[in-house]
Amino acid sequence: MTDLALEIHDLHKRFGRAHVLHSVDLSVPADSIYGFLGPNGAGKSTTMKIVMGLLRPSGGRALVFGEDVHRDGVRARARIGYLPQHNRFHSYRSCRDVVSYVAHLYPGRRSHRELRLRVDELLELVGLGDKMTRKAGKLSGGEAQRLGIAQALVTEPDLLILDEPAASLDPLGRRDVLTLLENLRGQATVFYSTHILEDVQRVSDSVAVLADGRVVAQGPIDQLLQAADTSWTVRIVGDTTAAERNLAAEPWVTEIEAHQRGEHDLWTVRVNDDSAADERLLPLLVGHDECDVIEFHPSDKTLEEAYLSIVGANRAS
Amino acid sequence: MPRDAAIAPRPFPVLPGLGGLVRGELGRWLGRRGLVHLVCWTVITQILLLNDTIWDDQGLAEWRGFDALIHIWWVATPLAAIAIAQNALIEERHNQTASWVLSKPVSRSSFVVAKIVGDSLGLIFFAILLQGTLVYLWMPEVTPAEGLPIERPDFMRFLVVVGIHSLIIVFFVAMTVCLTTFIPWRGPVAAIGLIVWIVMWTSPRKEIEEYTIGGLVTGELGDVVSGVYKPISEYLIFDAPLEPTSSVVSTAVAALAFTIIGSLVFRREQF
Numbered sequence: 001m002t003d004l005a006l007e008i009h010d011l012h013k014r015f016g017r018a019h020v021l022h023s024v025d026l027s028v029p030a031d032s033i034y035g036f037l038g039p040n041g042a043g044k045s046t047t048m049k050i051v052m053g054l055l056r057p058s059g060g061r062a063l064v065f066g067e068d069v070h071r072d073g074v075r076a077r078a079r080i081g082y083l084p085q086h087n088r089f090h091s092y093r094s095c096r097d098v099v100s101y102v103a104h105l106y107p108g109r110r111s112h113r114e115l116r117l118r119v120d121e122l123l124e125l126v127g128l129g130d131k132m133t134r135k136a137g138k139l140s141g142g143e144a145q146r147l148g149i150a151q152a153l154v155t156e157p158d159l160l161i162l163d164e165p166a167a168s169l170d171p172l173g174r175r176d177v178l179t180l181l182e183n184l185r186g187q188a189t190v191f192y193s194t195h196i197l198e199d200v201q202r203v204s205d206s207v208a209v210l211a212d213g214r215v216v217a218q219g220p221i222d223q224l225l226q227a228a229d230t231s232w233t234v235r236i237v238g239d240t241t242a243a244e245r246n247l248a249a250e251p252w253v254t255e256i257e258a259h260q261r262g263e264h265d266l267w268t269v270r271v272n273d274d275s276a277a278d279e280r281l282l283p284l285l286v287g288h289d290e291c292d293v294i295e296f297h298p299s300d301k302t303l304e305e306a307y308l309s310i311v312g313a314n315r316a317s
Numbered sequence: 318m319p320r321d322a323a324i325a326p327r328p329f330p331v332l333p334g335l336g337g338l339v340r341g342e343l344g345r346w347l348g349r350r351g352l353v354h355l356v357c358w359t360v361i362t363q364i365l366l367l368n369d370t371i372w373d374d375q376g377l378a379e380w381r382g383f384d385a386l387i388h389i390w391w392v393a394t395p396l397a398a399i400a401i402a403q404n405a406l407i408e409e410r411h412n413q414t415a416s417w418v419l420s421k422p423v424s425r426s427s428f429v430v431a432k433i434v435g436d437s438l439g440l441i442f443f444a445i446l447l448q449g450t451l452v453y454l455w456m457p458e459v460t461p462a463e464g465l466p467i468e469r470p471d472f473m474r475f476l477v478v479v480g481i482h483s484l485i486i487v488f489f490v491a492m493t494v495c496l497t498t499f500i501p502w503r504g505p506v507a508a509i510g511l512i513v514w515i516v517m518w519t520s521p522r523k524e525i526e527e528y529t530i531g532g533l534v535t536g537e538l539g540d541v542v543s544g545v546y547k548p549i550s551e552y553l554i555f556d557a558p559l560e561p562t563s564s565v566v567s568t569a570v571a572a573l574a575f576t577i578i579g580s581l582v583f584r585r586e587q588f
Contacts, residue, residue: 052420054588074333078422088413090341092348101344104337105421 005030005065005159005189006051012059013046013213020046021213023060028191028206030065030158033181035200036193037307038210044193045085047210048163052082064159078107081157085164085193087148091137095128095147096120098136102151122150127176141168149177160184162192166199178203201303209307211314221303228306229254229270231299232281237264238291246284252276264294270305334423335431342435346442354443362389362448370467371459382467383475384550386452390482392518394444395489399510401440402493403503405432406583410501416588426580429494433576437490441483449479470553478553484568489514491572495579498586 006028013021021043028034038044049055051062053073062069064076089098099119103110110118123132126146131139139147145168152160165181166174174196181190181203194200200207201221208218217224236243240258244267247253252273259266271277285293346354369385406429409415419428457469489510496506551557559565 049416049588054416054419056587074422074424077420080420082420084417084420086413088417090414091412092345097344101337101341102421104340105334105418105423106337107333107422 003030004028006191007063010060011047011050011057011062013050013055014058019213024215026208026215026218028189030189031186032205033185033190033203035204035207036191036210037200037207039311042210043213044210045163048161048193051161053077079158081152081155081160083148083152083162083165087144089136089147091135093136094133095123095136096132098147099123099151099154103154106155118154122153126150142170142173145169146173158188160188160190162190164194165192166194166196197304197307209310211311216314217310224306225301225303228301229272229309230274230277231305232269232277233295233297233299234267234269234285234293235264235295236267236285236291236293240265240291243285243288243291268299332424332427332430334421335427338423338427338431339434342431343438346439351443358444358448361393363451365389366452370456382456383470383553387478387550390445394440394482394486395514397440397444398486398489399493399507399514401436402490403497403506403510405436405494406497407501407503419588425584429580429583430576433491433494437487440486445479445482474553478549481549481565484565488568488572491575495575498579498582
C-alpha cells in the first residue's frame with residue numbers, strides 16, 4: 001500500500017509542435033492538502049486532465065494510489081472526485097439530478113433513500129439547498145462552481161482533484177470552499193490548483209509550482225518559504241532621497257517598494273543576502289541627518305514572495 | 318463509499334459505468350423529449366392510420382391495415398433515429414459535458430454504447446412498442462370505411478415484426494453515432510445517414526443483396542412506391558415465411574460492427 005495518493009513521473013505532453021509539459025515529476029502524499037500553483041498556461045489543467053484520462057500523455061506516467069491512470073484509468077478514477085476548471089453539466093438536469101447521475105457512474109450500490117439524503121446534504125453544504133430542483137443550465141457561474149464541488153464529493157472519494165475550486169466564487173463562497181477543504185483534512189487527499197496564493201498558504205500542507213510546463217519547486221510550504229527573498233519593513237520620516245539612493249546602490253538589495261503613509265514613508269526592502277542586510281541595512285539608514293528611522297524589522301515571509309521569486313528566477317533563466 | 322472498501326480490489330465489468338450512463342440517457346426520455354416523441358409518434362402513426370383506415374374512403378386500399386403500419390414505421394423511424402443520434406455525441410462535445418462524464422469511472426466504450434442503447438430504447442419505446450400496442454389493440458376492432466374488416470395478426474408474428482423494426486432503429490442509431498466519432502459536424506453526419514436510408518429505400522432487394530452479406534433487412538422494404546406487399550407484410554398478414562433471415566442477422570452484425578468501430582475511434586479522442 002503506497003503512502004502517495006498521486007505520483008507523476010517524467011510526464012510529457014505535446015500538442016503538435018508545442019511542448020506543454022516537460023518531464024513533470026510530482027509526489028502528493030496521502031491525506032495531504034496539496035496546492036498546485038503556476039501562472040496561466042503553465043500546464044496545471046493539462047496535468048490534471050492527463051491524470052483524469054482526458055488527455056493522453058506523450059511520455060511518462062501518472063499513478064493514483066499505485067494504479068496507472070493510462071493502463072487502468074477506470075479503477076483509478078473510481079477513487080477520484082474531480083472538479084474541472086470549466087464546469088459544464090447537462091443543462092436539462094436539475095442540481096439534484098446532476099449529483100445523483102454522477103453517483104450512479106461510480107461502482108457500489110446505494111439505496112435510493114441513502115443516495116437522496118447524501119445528495120441533499122451535499123447541496124445544502126455547498127449552499128444550493130434552495131436550488132435543488134433548478135436546472136443546471138440556469139445556474140450562475142458561482143452556483144455552477146458550487147454544484148461542481150458537490151458532484152466531486154458525492155462518493156466520498158479518496159482523492160479530490162480540483163481545478164481552480166475558488167474561481168468565480170464571491171468572497172463568502174471562497175471562504176466556504178476553504179473551510180470545506182480544511183474539513184476534509186485526514187479524510188481525503190486534496191490536490192488543487194489555484195492562483196490565490198493567500199488561500200494556498202491558509203489551507204495547504206505542501207505545494208508544487210509549475211512554470212512553463214516544468215515543476216520548478218515542490219515541497220512543504222515552510223520549505224518553500226525559505227526560497228523567498230527576505231524583506232525588511234522600514235518606517236522612515238523626512239527627506240529620504242539620499243537614503244534610498246544609497247540603499248539602492250548596494251548589490252544585496254533587490255528591490256525597494258516605497259509607499260507614502262501620512263507624514264512618513266513605509267518601505268519594503270527586499271534583499272538576497274540576509275547577513276549583509278543584518279549587518280549593514282540599519283547603519284546605512286541612520287547615517288542620514290535629513291531623515292529618521294522610526295520602525296525597522298524583518299517582514300514575515302509570504303507564499304506570494306516565494307512564488308514570485310521562484311517563478312521570476314525560472315523566467316530569468 | 319467506505320474508504321476500506323474502496324482500497325480493496327474489486328472486479329470491474331467489461332463496460333464500466335454502462336448502467337449509470339444508460340440510466341442517465343433513459344432519464345432524458347422521461348422529460349420534455351419523451352413528451353415531444355409521444356405527441357409526434359401518436360400523431361404520425363395513430364392519426365394517419367385512423368385516416369387511412371376509417372375516415373378516408375378514398376384512401377389507398379392496398380395500404381390499409383397492418384401493412385400501412387409497417388410502411389409508416391419504415392419511412393419514419395430511420396429518419397428519427399438519424400435525427401436523434403447525429404446529435405448524441407456532438408452535443409456532448411460541443412457543450413463540453415463529454416469531458417465531465419468521462420472524468421468519472423466510465424470507459425469510452427461505455428459512453429458510446431450508452432448513447433446507442435439509450436437513444437435506441439427511447440425511440441423503440443415511443444415509436445414502436447407504444448404505437449404498435451395501440452394499433453394492435455384498436456385496428457381489428459374497427460371496420461374500414463371501404464373494404465373488409467382487418468384481421469388481428471398472430472401475436473408472435475407481430476412481435477417478430479416489432480423486433481425487426483426495433484433492429485432497424487438500432488442499426489440507424491449505431492451507424493449515425495459511429496459516424497459522429499469520425500465527423501464532428503451534424504450536417505454531414507445527417508446527410509450520410511439520409512443517403513444510406515434513401516439508397517435502401519429505393520434499391521431493389523436483389524441489388525442490395527449483391528453488395529451486402531445476406532442483404533440488410535432494410536432492403537426488404539424497398540420499392541414502397543409500387544404499392545405491392547413486401548416480405549415483412551406478407552409474413553405478418555399472409556403467414557408467409559420470413560425470408561431471408563440472414564438479412565436480420567447481417568443487420569444485427571452491422572449494428573454491432575458500427576458500435577465497436579465507434580467505440581474504438583472514440584477511445585482515441587482527447588478532451
